[in-house]
Amino acid sequence: MDQKPLRISLDDSPEALRAALSQLREQHKHFVNSELALDLTRGKPATAQLDLSNALLGPIDSHSAGTDLRNYGGLDGLPAAKALCAELLGIAAETAQARLLVGGNSSLSLMHAVVSFANFLGLAGQAWSDEKNQTGQATKILCPSPGYDRHFAICEQLGIEMLVMPLTGQGPDMDALEKAAQDHSVKGIWCVPRFSNPSGEVYSDATVARLAALPKIAANNFLVLWDNAYALHAFHDKAPALASIEHEADKAGTLNQVVQFGSTSKMTFAGSGISYLASSETTKQAFAKHLAKVSIGPDKLNQQRHVNLLKDAATAKAHMRRHAEILAPKFNAVLQALDAGLAGCNMGDWSEPEGGYFVSFDARPGLANKIVALAAEAGVKLTPAGATFPYGRDPEDRNIRLAPSFPALEEVQRAAEVFVNCVQIASLEDALSR
Ligand SMILES: Cc1ncc(COP(=O)(O)O)c(C=O)c1O
Structure with a gap:
């Protein structure tokens, strides 16, 4: 920024707001004239993060534990890959071979x-x-929102109606969920339990236990869709842990109706990772039976490459610390810019995630679309407003998802400054028009 961000609060006098607005518009013009081309839209790993896994590109033995990795077969995945993914998901080692399936490069495909x-x-x-x-x-299907747009896209494509459910900062509002699930035409719930996309929240132990028990009151073909995409994606070692839903579901007798997902997309190569699914042995087998009509088996060479690189949970954790060293400064840059320009100014609230890939910003009601449009004008692409809600419709037009992982740090800083300026303009124009 050429100068410090202007500080103005909506509680200031109309004269002060008008004066500030003209300065903010000048600054906006300056950004527009700078012809920026910044992109905070999708949660992609940066090149430096991908480089951490370049050992995957090296040579590999074609055989492992008597299996020719180059050939068809092994629909469930390599036993060694299952053991690794069980460690990553926190699935008990004794049951991992029976309950887990390791697939191809995308957990989203498994969810679909x-x-x-x-x-x-x-x-x-x-x-x-x-x-x-x-x-x-x-x-x-119950959709705690804001949530992951691609979960919602699956439902929309298959003609499944989505019910927006509130989040509390510790996971979904369980009272509301338990009420909604009593309607037996409700068949499932999407959950991103750790560093939720985009709110960053981590589900509390009590929430995990209540979610594991949800199938007891819901339809007998209801599924808890547990997308633990960010299981290991903390920025520091003290970030909140996630309770084991497998453990809770085992206790509640509901494991047949709980399906966990994860992948190494944001651990190794986002386009060339491995994905995994876990449930009870019965549900996993039912899934594998259907999958056998889709595929003759996964890419076992890539599974073996991942076993060689990530080895076990401790090695994977150390690997993820190196990701955090790259990611955390970018998140700090966004949070510092929001703090410097907007803290205590009554123009919005935002998450302060301890891991994951997103900062979630809630503008004043009715302003998200306008802010995204202003940012686009100034050369900063943001995820379309509404994308974090089912059908792309944020009922209050408030939520904006910021994804700072991919651009370089200086670009993130610049984009965050532009964003703050846009929030200020939209908020002041709105306040002055009343
Ligand atoms: C919550 C969540 N689940 C799944 C994915 C995609 O996972 P994959 O690359 O394994 O398909 C993403 C990617 O952004 C995500 O945010």
Whole structure:
């Protein structure tokens, strides 16, 4: 920034607001004329993060534990890869081989397959679409929001109705969920339990236990879709841990209806990682039976490469600390800019995540679209307003997801300054128009 950010609060006098607004507009013009091309849209690892895993590109033995890795087969994944992924997901080692499946490069594909199989073919119980045909009631999924747009896109594509559910900062509002799940046309819930996308929250132990028990009051083919995409993605060692849903579901007797997902997309190569799914042995086998119609087996060479690189949870954790060294300064840059320009100014609230890939910003109601448009004008691309809600509709037009991982640190700093300026302009214009 050429100068310190202007500090103005919506509690200041209308004269002060008008004077500040003209300065902010000048600054905006300056940004526009600078022809910036900055992008805070998607949570992609930066090149320096990808470089941490370049050992994956090295030579590899074609055989492992008597298996020719180059050939077809092994639908469930390599045993060594299962053991590794179990450690990453916190799945008990004794049951890992039976309960876990290691797939290809995308956990999103596994999620799409789980929801499609459950809908059209049946996974844990009757197919949702059959039931819909019998009862005439639309199939529904609970969507704690703001949430991950691609979860919502799966539901939209398959014609599954989405019900927006509130988040509390410690996971979804469980009272609301338990009430909603009593309607047996509700067939599932999306969860991103650690460093949630985009709110950054970590589900509390009590929330994990109540979510594990949810199938007891919900339909008998209801699924808890547990997308633990950011299981190991803390910025520091003291970040809150996540309780084991497997443990809680084992206790509650609901494991057939809990499906966990994860991947190494943001640990190694985002396009060439490995993904994993875990549930009870019964549900995993039902999934594998359907999957056998889709694939003759996964890329075992890549699974072995990951076993060689990440080895075990301790090695993976050390690897993730190196990611954190690259990511944390970028998140700090965003938080510092928000703090410098907006703290105590009544123009919005934001998350202060201890891990994950996003900062979630809530503007004053009705302003998110406007802020995103102003930022675009100034050369800063942001995720479209509304994208973090089902159907792309944020009922209050407030939430904006900031993804600072990919650009260089200086670019993140610049983009955050532009963003703050846009929030100030939109908020002042709104306040003065009343
Ligand atoms: C919550 C969440 N789940 C899944 C994914 C994608 O995972 P994968 O690359 O394994 O398909 C992302 C990527 O941004 C994500 O934020």
